[in-house]
Amino acid sequence: MAPWTKGTVDFQAPEHRGISDQAVLKFSDSDISGADFNYAGPGFQDDLVLSFGQIVALTGDFYGNCQFPGDAEQISDQWNTNPEASIRRFLSNSEQLNQDTKGYLNRVVSLMLQQEQELAAAI
Secondary structure, eight states, rough: HHHOOTOOOOOEEEHHHHHTTTTTEEEEOOOEEEOOOBBOOOTTTOOOOBBBHHHHHHIISOOOOEEEEEEOOOGGTTTTTTTTHHHHHHHHHHHHHHHHSSSSSHHHHHHHHHHHHHHHHHH
């Protein structure tokens, strides 16, 4: 990940979710807000359903492809120079999220919700 410099913006899961849940998703038969988009992946446990914003936050912040332990490239790291690589990374991370073979998703979503609550209380 590129080092932080003056003028750059760094988003965390609550910001990713907030922005993406406000997006309007266009389908052939209707439009739906990201917050109203409900997705239950085939690997999800305990009837978990995610909004579009949660999917973006999870694939961007929690489910990644690490080249080395502790070093995860962010989806947006190459956006300005190689947007196709960023799209491939998002799709790959989404597939990891979708499978949830180790059952981490419910715990991670719980931590995300706790983080959002703490942020809301601090504001």
